[in-house]
Amino acid sequence: MPSTIGQVQPAGTRSAGITLREGTDSGTGFHYPVERVEHSHTLAVVVAAGRSSRMGAALRKPFLTLATKAVLRHAVEALAEAPSVKRIVVVVHPDDLARAEEILMRPRRVPALEAILPGGEERIDSVRVGALYECPGIDKILVHDGARPLVTPAEVETVIQAARTHGAALLALPLFETIKHSEDGRFVERTLERAKMWRAQTPQAFEATRFRELLALAARDGFRPTDDSALWERYVGPVAIVPGLPTNLKLTQPEDLLIAQAVLRAREHHA
Numbered sequence: 590m591p592s593t594i595g596q597v598q599p600a601g602t603r604s605a606g607i608t609l610r611e612g613t614d615s616g617t618g619f620h621y622p623v624e625r626v627e628h629s630h631t632l633a634v635v636v637a638a639g640r641s642s643r644m645g646a647a648l649r650k651p652f653l654t655l656a657t658k659a660v661l662r663h664a665v666e667a668l669a670e671a672p673s674v675k676r677i678v679v680v681v682h683p684d685d686l687a688r689a690e691e692i693l694m695r696p697r698r699v700p701a702l703e704a705i706l707p708g709g710e711e712r713i714d715s716v717r718v719g720a721l722y723e724c725p726g727i728d729k730i731l732v733h734d735g736a737r738p739l740v741t742p743a744e745v746e747t748v749i750q751a752a753r754t755h756g757a758a759l760l761a762l763p764l765f766e767t768i769k770h771s772e773d774g775r776f777v778e779r780t781l782e783r784a785k786m787w788r789a790q791t792p793q794a795f796e797a798t799r800f801r802e803l804l805a806l807a808a809r810d811g812f813r814p815t816d817d818s819a820l821w822e823r824y825v826g827p828v829a830i831v832p833g834l835p836t837n838l839k840l841t842q843p844e845d846l847l848i849a850q851a852v853l854r855a856r857e858h859h860a
Contacts, residue, residue, distance in 0.1 A: 618706040619690050621698065630675035631749050632727040632797065633668045633701075634719030637661055637689070637735025638682045638708025650840045651681070651735035652688055656853045659692040660840060662699065663738030668792070669700045670742035673749045674731065676703050678722045680715040681735075683707035713813050717804050729753065730800050732817045733792040736840045739852055744837065745792055751829045752794035757821040759793035760833035790833045793817045799825070 637651035651661035661679070668674050677699070681689045689705045704722060708715030720730050729752055733740065744760060751758035764786040769777040795803075795817070803820040807813070814820060818828040836852045838845060 618686060618704055620704045621702060630727055631671075631673045631729040631731050631794070632676045632678065632720075632722070632724045633671075633674045633731045633733060633745075633792070634716060634722075635661070635665055635668065635677065635679045635733050635735050636708070636712060636715045636719065637664075637685075638680055638715040639712065639736070649682060649685060652685065652692065653840070653846065655738055655846065655849055660738045660849075661689065661735045662692050664733060664735050664740065665693060665699045665702065667738075667740050667742055668731070668733060668745055669702070671745035671749065673729070673746055675701055676724050676727065677701045678704045678706060678719045678724075679735070680706050680708040680719045711813060712815055713804075713807065716817060717808070720801060720804060727797050729794050730797045731792045731794040734839055737791055737837055738840070739849055740792065740837045741834070744831075744833065748792050748794045748831050751831050752796065755829035756799065756825070757793070757795045757818060758829040758831050759818045760790040760837065761787040761830050762790065762833050762835065764788055787830060789816050789818065790837050790839075791817075793828075795821060 637649070639649065651659065651664070653660050655663060661681075665677060665679060668677055679689060679693065679702070686705060686707060693699050693702055693705065703724070706718050706722065708718055716732055720732070729749055731745070731749060731752075733745075740760075748758050748760055764783045766783070768781040768783050768786055770779050770781055771777050793816075800820070803824050806824055807820055812820075812823065814823075821828050838848060840846060840849060
């Protein structure tokens with residue numbers, strides 16, 4: 590029987606052992622069979638559909654090369670190595686579907702990869718696409734930025750376990766710099782108390798059913814945060830902090846690629 594893995598088909602159609610999910614906003618995309626597990630586990634949603642305007646490169650950040658591999662592949666492979674992650678859905682800009690498949694399927698498919706889906710206009714839209722993908726048996730949803738290639742499997746697992754205890758958790762860094770507030774970007778009006786400030790990272794993990802409910806509430810209210818834990822903060826309450834590492838940087842400017850390369854070289858040296 591000819592293989593249909595990797596073919597773009599309308600959502601809801603069925604073919605050669607692959608079920609394209611119904612009842613989600615996934616539209617078209619690439620869908621792959623994965624091993625089914627009976628116990629509760631985590632669905633990881635990798636969001637890589639942003640414009641990447643500040644990077645100033647021809648490609649979006651997740652598709653830039655970092656130490657012979659695409660940034661996106663680094664990120665997805667790290668999630669796949671976390672013991673609790675059994676399903677991975679990657680959400681990319683619609684123009685990047687074929688490019689993402691090339692990166693994540695060759696020379697071999699990243700373990701646990703189940704789908705590559707087209708994202709929406711803003712981050713929250715892409716998160717919704719991934720989080721609502723039908724995955725029976727999951728108890729946690731983990732969201733990670735496709736432009737954070739240096740996260741470690743240990744960090745991923747720690748966030749998931751914290752979410753099991755508290756319902757929601759995120760990686761975050763304490764701020765050591767003095768933080769100023771300016772209304773117009775020209776003059777500082779006041780200094781903020783940095784002891785209470787944390788810099789959010791990803792991944793962020795949530796109890797799956799509740800997180801999906803919060804996405805529906807946000808859509809109803811027109812609430813469109815740029816950070817996923819903001820949903821939990823608004824509708825449920827505090828989110829557990831898991832101290833992160835400075836090396837889990839989000840690639841934003843060209844200089845960040847140089848820093849990421851240095852981190853990878855250091856890891857290889859100490860491996």
